[in-house]
Amino acid sequence: MELHTDPDDLEYLSSMELQRRSIPDEQIKRFEGYASEIFSAFGMDVNTPATKDTPRRFIRALFDATEGYDGDPKLLRVFETECRGEPDCSLSQVMEGPIPFFALCEHHALPFYGKAYVGYIAHENIIGISKLTRLVRLFAKRFSVQERIGQQIADTLETMLHPHGVAVFLEAHHLCMEMRGVREIAPMTRTTVWRGHYAEDPSLRAEFFTACGLQRNEGR
Numbered sequence: 001m002e003l004h005t006d007p008d009d010l011e012y013l014s015s016m017e018l019q020r021r022s023i024p025d026e027q028i029k030r031f032e033g034y035a036s037e038i039f040s041a042f043g044m045d046v047n048t049p050a051t052k053d054t055p056r057r058f059i060r061a062l063f064d065a066t067e068g069y070d071g072d073p074k075l076l077r078v079f080e081t082e083c084r085g086e087p088d089c090s091l092s093q094v095m096e097g098p099i100p101f102f103a104l105c106e107h108h109a110l111p112f113y114g115k116a117y118v119g120y121i122a123h124e125n126i127i128g129i130s131k132l133t134r135l136v137r138l139f140a141k142r143f144s145v146q147e148r149i150g151q152q153i154a155d156t157l158e159t160m161l162h163p164h165g166v167a168v169f170l171e172a173h174h175l176c177m178e179m180r181g182v183r184e185i186a187p188m189t190r191t192t193v194w195r196g197h198y199a200e201d202p203s204l205r206a207e208f209f210t211a212c213g214l215q216r217n218e219g220r
């Protein structure tokens with residue numbers, strides 16, 4: 001994957017914490033062998049027509065589910081805007097959500113999935129709404145933890161847009177808890193990140209939740 005290296009891009013490129021993944025075919029073949037050995041020992045008949053390609057499909061699916069490390073070239077454009085100055089500038093929130101996401105927890109390599117809500121208060125730059133979705137997925141499609149995804153979204157929006165504030169709310173089901181019967185019906189795990197004006201102004205946070213259709217006082 002080729003990424004632009006315009007000097008202006010470098011700051012937020014580094015906030016994306018990308019890795020260029022390139023895995024040789026012979027290594028992939030070895031991984032498929034490991035997967036086959038594990039599946040077989042754990043009870044799968046890996047020699048049926050339905051399962052003979054399962055190790056290959058599993059390794060491919062795992063690679064695809066973590067493609068956030070590779071970056072997203074469509075995330076590199078931001079648009080200039082004119083700050084209308086205080087206080088109007090601080091009142092114009094841009095909000096997007098729910099943005100569905102799927103991630104793998106770095107403790108168990110099992111999925112957690114849910115919805116993200118992202119808001120920011122524009123200053124000199126704005127980003128297309130569809131780019132917010134791409135940004136969420138850039139960080140979700142990795143081995144991660146929910147809190148870090150929220151922080152990384154906020155960090156990158158701050159370096160890309162220099163906004164007056166950023167708000168990120170994530171709610172997710174964690175299959176590492178739910179599948180293994182720790183708690184079969186686990187509540188959603190919810191995390192928030194507030195930056196800039198959102199950190200200082202409770203009314204902005206309330207407006208964010210209301211605009212997202214979230215009722216904080218109902219235990220969500």
Ligand SMILES: [Zn+2]
Pocket residue numbers: 105106107108109110174176177
């Ligand atoms: Zn886990």
Ligand SMILES: [Zn+2]
Pocket residue numbers: 083084085086089122123124164
């Ligand atoms: Zn401004």
